[in-house]
Amino acid sequence: MKKMKSTLLLLLCISILSGCWDSNEPERLVYANGLGIDYKDGKVIVYLQIINVKGLAKSESSGDPSTLSQADVGRATGNSLDEAIFNLYHTSDRRIYWGHLSFVIFSEEALKAGGLKYATDFLDRYRETRYRIFFFMTKDSIKDALLISPIENISMAFSKLSDPDGNYNQSSFIPPINLRELIIELDEPAHQVAIPLLKITEQWTGQNDKKKDLLIERVVIISENKIKTILPRNVMNGGRWINKHFVRDSLTLFPETKNDAFVVIYDKKIKIIPAVEKNGKVHFDIKMKLKASVEMMIKDISRKQYEKEIKRAIKKEINNTYQYTQKRDIDLFRLTETLYRKDNKAWKKIEIKGGIPLEEDTLRSIQIDVEIQDTGKHRLTPIFDEQKDKGIEDK
Structure with a gap:
């Protein structure tokens, strides 16, 4: 009788456990690493960089990272940032996870149209994003910037855009700025913020041909949600x-x-x-x-x-x-x-x-x-x- 009571109690406990029936398995997600925001003809254009997280694993367990696809970039348009992102969702094979988003690149047109304030508000409110998201601007192609892979075939998660601290600690010339710092500097006097300006160059060469890389040597000053000026090197x-x-x-x-x-x-x-x-x-x-x-x-x-x-x-x-x-x-x-x-x-x-x-x-x-x-x-x-x-x- 005691064994039967114990068995019934165990079955009752098991029945009320929720388990992980509604969880998302990591291998069933795709991971957003970088976001590009452009503006043209009254439309918002978004570019989303998806990285292969297998490149973060050790080579003996997941193979040589250099043989893996470094990143894919999706593109979509909309009347607003939200609409463009949801239009991008329609072409994704799996659910896009934003918890690892590392950086945002704006075009000059997007910043002139006041996109900085809207984007920071969007990223600040969304439950998955974190405050360690770095901000940049470029006058070059956003898509090309997102497709540039780091030297030595290291993961895109360790690129100059995703993890700029390593580069800055060696040569502290242009400081990176993340979402938390940007919100503080815009909110407090003198309500001005300096965003690093990216330039695509070819200063590195691989075994077969030249490699594209990113140079940061100027900053864009933003005030009242508009570009005030670009400071030279x-x-x-x-x-x-x-x-x-x-x-x-x-x-x-x-x-x-x-x-x-x-x-x-x-x-x-x-x-x-x-x-x-x-x-x-x-x-x-x-x-x-x-x-x-x-x-x-x-x-x-x-x-x-x-x-x-x-x-x-x-x-x-x-x-x-x-x-x-x-x-x-x-x-x-x-x-x-x-x-x-x-x-x-x-x-x-x-x-x-x-x-x-x-x-x-x-x-x-x-x-x-x-x-x-x-x-x-x-x-x-x-x-x-x-x-x-x-x-x-x-x-």
């Missing part, structure tokens, strides 16, 4: 030193001479300090500490001279960038946000539509503390100590 030289996510990058010294030197800057710490005068005028002082590694040496140049030239070169780049952007009402250094957070009362008195007026002397001073750590594989001494200090005047 040389302007971004000064922007990298202010960026809080900076890891390391190179700097060329003595460019005016034939004996130019090459250093790597890293371990940078920066403070931007607002100073409010009695008349309400605001100035900003920049204090920066950084370390450097000398990769190319010049004879008869001392350690002190190197440090002095590093300070001069970085100050010059920062000032050039500030003067260029200030004249175009662009707050690339996010000085407005600094005042907004550190002295909100002062910000309220002078802000206009969230931003503060930037004048030529708003950036008052730049103080840089440089410490040269090494000279490549060699220790500092006796390389510098045996040389005379001739001194170099600030230019």
